Amino acid sequence: QIQLVQSGPELKKPGESVKISCKASGYTFTDYAMNWVKQAPGNGLKWMGWINTQTGKPTYADDFKQRFVFSLETSASTAYLQINNLNIEDTATYFCTKSGPGYFDYWGQGVMVTVSS
Amino acid sequence: DIVLTQSPALAVSLEQRATISCKTSQNVDNYGISYMHWYQQKPGQQPKLLIYEGSNLASGIPARFSGSGSGTDFTLTIDPVEADDIATYYCQQSKDYPRTFGGGTKLELK
Numbered sequence A: 001q002i003q004l005v006q007s008g009p010e011l012k013k014p015g016e017s018v019k020i021s022c023k024a025s026g027y028t029f030t031d032y033a034m035n036w037v038k039q040a041p042g043n044g045l046k047w048m049g050w051i052n053t054q055t056g057k058p059t060y061a062d063d064f065k066q067r068f069v070f071s072l073e074t075s076a077s078t079a080y081l082q083i084n085n086l087n088i089e090d091t092a093t094y095f096c097t098k099s100g101p102g103y104f105d106y107w108g109q110g111v112m113v114t115v116s117s
Numbered sequence B: 001d002i003v004l005t006q007s008p009a010l011a012v013s014l015e016q017r018a019t020i021s022c023k024t025s026q027n028v029d030n031y032g033i034s035y036m037h038w039y040q041q042k043p044g045q046q047p048k049l050l051i052y053e054g055s056n057l058a059s060g061i062p063a064r065f066s067g068s069g070s071g072t073d074f075t076l077t078i079d080p081v082e083a084d085d086i087a088t089y090y091c092q093q094s095k096d097y098p099r100t101f102g103g104g105t106k107l108e109l110k
Helices: none
Strands: A003-006 A010-012 A018-025 A034-039 A046-051 A058-060 A068-073 A078-083 A092-099 A104-107 A111-115 B009-012 B018-024 B036-041 B048-052 B065-070 B073-078 B088-093 B105-109
Touching: A003 A092, A003 A104, A010 A018, A018 A092, A018 A111, A034 A068, A046 A068, A058 A068, A078 A092, A104 B048, B009 B018, B018 B036, B018 B088, B018 B105, B036 B065, B048 B065, B073 B088
Parallel strands: A010 A111, B009 B105
Antiparallel strands: A003 A018, A018 A078, A034 A046, A034 A092, A046 A058, A068 A078, A092 A104, A092 A111, B018 B073, B036 B048, B036 B088, B065 B073, B088 B105
């Protein structure tokens, strides 16, 4: 069965960086794009962008072009999200989600990132 | 960006019908396909795909869920509502980038 398993919760200070992982199983990793979605506490879902798992080319939504980096370790069927120079507004749960054609058919369990001084 | 508008909350009784609406700022249809999808999210859990491309039931989703609509007006219907359906429901469009979600409708018990 298809699964996306993400890394554990993170507690960071402002200005630090964090790298969270998303390990896929149950399908051919390079057949489908991987997307990232942010959910701030008590808020809705915000699409951050996607990474082409065949070429490694990332595409970022406008609000996520500056400090956010999507990457892959294809041999391990794993996608990564790195956030640099963290600030309080980055406190959120971050989900990886596999693309169907336009929709998101499988989701990771989410990683809670807390940024606090 | 395409803006998706949902009512924040809907109160419903068990075994009754719930209709959740999603209105888009632009037409999300193309070549006969509605690029509108619906998700369910329970507290502390990841979203789950319910309906894709307007009206197609995702794998493993009960038939009491259905999707309808076209153009700029879409509806998710749950009939009948069961206790396990109490959750927040989001619509999402894939007609254009960036992919955007509605603000979510929290389904509550009357």
